[in-house]
Amino acid sequence: MLKLSRAWSSVTTKATPLPDVWKDLSNKQIKFRRGQVCMVAAAPNAGKSMFALVYAIRAKVPTLFFSADTDTATVMIRVASALSGHGQVSVETNLQKNPRHYDSFLKDMTHIQWVFDSSPSLDDIELEIKAYVEVFGVAPELIVIDNLMNVVAEHENEWAGLRQIMMELHDMARKTEACVMVLHHVSEQGEYGDTTTPPARRAIHGKVSQLPSLILTLGYSPTEGTLRVAPVKNRFGPMYANADQHVALFVDYATCRIENVDEIGRMVRNSNPLVRY
Numbered sequence: 001m002l003k004l005s006r007a008w009s010s011v012t013t014k015a016t017p018l019p020d021v022w023k024d025l026s027n028k029q030i031k032f033r034r035g036q037v038c039m040v041a042a043a044p045n046a047g048k049s050m051f052a053l054v055y056a057i058r059a060k061v062p063t064l065f066f067s068a069d070t071d072t073a074t075v076m077i078r079v080a081s082a083l084s085g086h087g088q089v090s091v092e093t094n095l096q097k098n099p100r101h102y103d104s105f106l107k108d109m110t111h112i113q114w115v116f117d118s119s120p121s122l123d124d125i126e127l128e129i130k131a132y133v134e135v136f137g138v139a140p141e142l143i144v145i146d147n148l149m150n151v152v153a154e155h156e157n158e159w160a161g162l163r164q165i166m167m168e169l170h171d172m173a174r175k176t177e178a179c180v181m182v183l184h185h186v187s188e189q190g191e192y193g194d195t196t197t198p199p200a201r202r203a204i205h206g207k208v209s210q211l212p213s214l215i216l217t218l219g220y221s222p223t224e225g226t227l228r229v230a231p232v233k234n235r236f237g238p239m240y241a242n243a244d245q246h247v248a249l250f251v252d253y254a255t256c257r258i259e260n261v262d263e264i265g266r267m268v269r270n271s272n273p274l275v276r277y
Contacts, residue, residue, distance in 0.1 A: 015213075015236075018142060018179055021058045024247050024260045025229060029237025030216065032059075034141060035177040037170050037211055041184045041204050042218035043195045047227050047251065048183045050078065051218060052144050054258045055181075056112055057082055061141040063112040064132050066125065068150035069183070072116050080105060082256035089254075113140075121152040122168050129176060139176040145169065147183035148208070162206035170211045184208070186217065196221045198230035198243040209233060217243055220251070227251040227258060 017031035025031075032038055032055070042048040049070055056063050057079065067075055080091045080102040094101040115128050125145070133139050145151065153161025166182070173180040186203040198217040201209050209215055215233035220226075227250075230243035240246075250259045 018061055019059045021055050022249055022258070022260050024249060028231065028247055030214070030229070030231050030234065030247070031236065032142070032179045032181060033213065033236065034179050035173055036213040037166070037173045037180045037182060038214040038216075039182045039184055039204075039209070039212040040216050040218065041186050041199070043186055043199070046195050046218050046220050047253070048218055049146055050251075050253060050256060051227065051229075051258065052146060052181055052183055053078055054082060054256065056142060056144060057109065059142065060111055062136065062138070063142040063144065064115070064129065064140040064178075065112050065144045065146070066115045066117070066120060066128070067144075067146050068116075068118050068120055069147045071118075072114075075114070075116075078256045079109070081254075083109065085255055085257075087254045088256065119150055119152050122154075122165060125151070126172070129172070140178050143172070143176070143178045143180045145180065145182045147185070149185060149205075159206045162208050166208045166211050182212070195219060196228075198228050198232070198246050200243045201232035201241045219246070221248075224248070225250055225252070 015033045015035050017033050020026040020031065040048045040051060056065055077088050077091050077095070080086070080095070081088045083105040084091070084102060086094070091102070113132060117124060129139065129143070148162060148165065151165050153165055155161035155164050169180050169182060185205050186199045187205065196219050198219040201215060201217070204215070212233060213235040214231065217230050217232050219228040221228060226248040228246040228248055230246040231237065231239045232241050232243050233239050248261060250261055251257065
């Protein structure tokens with residue numbers, strides 16, 4: 001039992017934000033914070049794994065990435081593509097010819113440690129975090145779980161199991177004072193079958209939206225080339241539970257790039273002096 005002033009003085013992170021990667025999101029007060037659980041939810045192939053990967057690469061904070069849903073080869077191709085600017089097809093070809101082709105790009109990306117267990121349990125996750133602390137002397141600042149459905153639950157009921165996992169991850173964020181980013185699925189039935197628009201909060205599988213302090217849902221518009229990000233829950237900023245407002249980021253999945261809207265405009269102007277705006 002503590003007074004609030006004493007409890008506050010003992011907390012080191014105080015829910016401080018991790019670095020902003022896209023100013024279009026930070027302008028809407030969408031920030032990933034230490035000591036908090038956040039969730040990125042979308043239909044399959046809508047871009048949640050790519051979103052988390054690009055964020056982890058660019059945030060450059062000590063990260064423990066549980067890539068249960070994406071295998072080692074795919075992650076390697078995506079990371080090499082994101083760092084080099086080469087298309088994923090070219091990266092795959094180059095790696096087949098020379099497995100060490102992208103070592104020069106990867107040598108400085110030491111802030112992310114990977115776990116590729118396809119079905120980790122909560123005990124496995126806890127042991128990996130303890131191993132990280134043992135090696136580096138501190139807990140990671142960002143823990144990515146890709147994704148929630150791959151974590152083995154100890155409950156026979158699927159939804160009850162998901163809620164149990166989320167409660168444990170919430171406790172983990174408190175104890176490690178890391179931002180725990182959980183990727184999760186949404187319903188693909190009825191009105192949520194449209195993957196071009198971000199789904200509402202009620203579409204999230206398993207009714208696990210109570211604990212995260214931030215929930216983003218994603219939609220991908222191939223005609224616009226944009227990843228649409230909706231804050232359907234946000235304790236530290238505006239939120240729209242029905243996802244009726246979103247932020248658009250330009251995305252190129254071929255080269256694993258996600259950029260602010262005006263960043264693409266600057267790139268076009270710089271590459272083609274004849275273009276006028």
